[in-house]
Amino acid sequence: MSAKSFCGRTRREFLWESGAGFGAAALSGMLGTDEFFPSADASDAVDSLPGPMAVKPPHFAPKAKSVIFLFMYGGPSHIDTFDYKPQMKGMDGKTVDVKTFGRGGHKAGGRIVEPRWDFKQYGECGKYVSSLFPNVARHVDDIAFLHSMTADSPIHGSAMLMMNSGKILSGNPSLGSWLTYGLGSENQNLPGYVVMLDPTGGPISGAKNWSSGYMPATFQGTVFRTQGAPILDLAPPGDLTPMAQRQIIDSIQSANQRHLASHAGEQSLASRISSYELAYKMQSTAPEAVDLSSETAETRALYGVDRAETADFGTRCLLARRLVERGVRFIQLYSGGAHNDNNWDAHGDLENNHNKHAGATDQPIAGLLTDLKRSGLLDETLVVWGGEFGRQPTAEYAKGSGRDHNSFGFTMWMAGGGIKGGVSYGTTDELGSVAVENPLHVKNLHATILHQMGLDPNHLSYFYSGLDQKLVGVEEVEPIHAIL
Secondary structure, rough: OHHHHOOOOOOHHHHHHHHHHHHHHHHHHHHOOOOOOOOOOOHHHHHHHOOOOOOOOOOOOOOEEEEEEEEEEOOOOOOOEEEHHHOOOOOOOOEEEEOOEEOOOOOOEEEEOOOOOOEEOOOOOOOOEEEOOOOOOHHHHHEEEEEEEEEEOOOHHHOOOHHHHHHOOOOOOOOHHHHHHOOOOOOOOOOOOOEEOEEEEEEOOHHHHHHOOOOHHOOOOEEEOOOOOOOOOOOOOOOOOHHHHHHHHHHHHHHHHHHHHHOOOOOOHHHHHHHHHHHHHHHHHHHOOOOOOHHHHHEEEEEHHOOOOOOOHHHHHHHHHHHHHHOEEEEEEEEEOOOOOOOOOOOOOOOHHHHHHHHHHHHHHHHHHHHHHOOOHHHHHHEEEEEEOEEEEEEOOOOOOOOOEOOEEEEEEEOOOOOOOOOEEEEEOOOOOOOEEEEEEHHHHHHHHHOOOOOOOOOOEEEEEEEEEOOOOOOOOOOOOHOO
């Protein structure tokens, strides 16, 4: 930025108007060292600016206040779920010339695996949905389906990083980090960014998927557990009284604040100060947030909490609603973990794999949409569904129904938060192998999410390594206006 752009503003005014938020302390220190602002010492920004997770004004009036991202890890097959391909009926086993690129590398053709589930029309919009998702199908008039999604990688690790951070390489802030950096959190007693993993384990690349990257650690995701203590090592020792603990924390925080006042560029210290206070507050608020004892039997049944098949994902969906009610900004739920058929990565037996994972998630997701809508929360909560890519129309092996990865064309959907329901946008070809009409990139998805949250995707930036870094990258990226 040029010096001219700051004319007529004090250091505090510039920092506040620039939306620097948590990075303001570091920026103040650098500009003060450069004698950019001739008056006031370097500590005034530390004393006058709010904490890093304090609510910040959006760029414009938002449609949504929170995001719930239902991540189907492994790559669900779009042509077996929401992307109806009637032309494939009767083509099972036929060899076709279709270029594919997945785990098995580049191929020029293969054996057709026709969709294994029947499709029916639902809702006033007449959307075709497969029998894998009969409960979600009843909500199609509230959903915008994106049938022409594309990504830059057909490999799980890099594709997941792209879906979560906009880049195929690690070290970049995730979507939840960008949202909490840009907007803060409405609940200062809970993390602004919560991740809930599948009981079989985390996804490939692990915590890189909810990392804050080059941003302060304050903005990284916090993993919540659904059983036992929601956060590990949160409870204080049994022999430590609340008063004694408060005195210890106050003493530590006072020393940290004095040090930070004279070392304004130490973002790691500022993050530690924030995390100490948040951890103290969460000792009472986090257990209450995950306590489902106050939920009615009807609500628990709605999510499938009392059924073995749907209990885990249903519990996490219900917790997501409770966290949204409490002002948590971004919540991500993973369906599937670890490797092979523990997630949606159907390389071998497509039917067994997708029956298992759709069976575990269909009722909970439908329950979440129903519950959000009847409480009025769907209007201000953006729900996103999808995986890191889709699956190919051809078989991966000589035998079996397994499909390889497909990043050339796949389906995701969005609901609530100002999204137009009953809409299907973009198409893949007649086999579902590649996006052909209105192709969309992961960056368009991210731009849409930021836009609905009141943030301009092309102006939300964080200065790092000499550049104004953005979630959507250097070039201008448009939200998907057709679904808004």
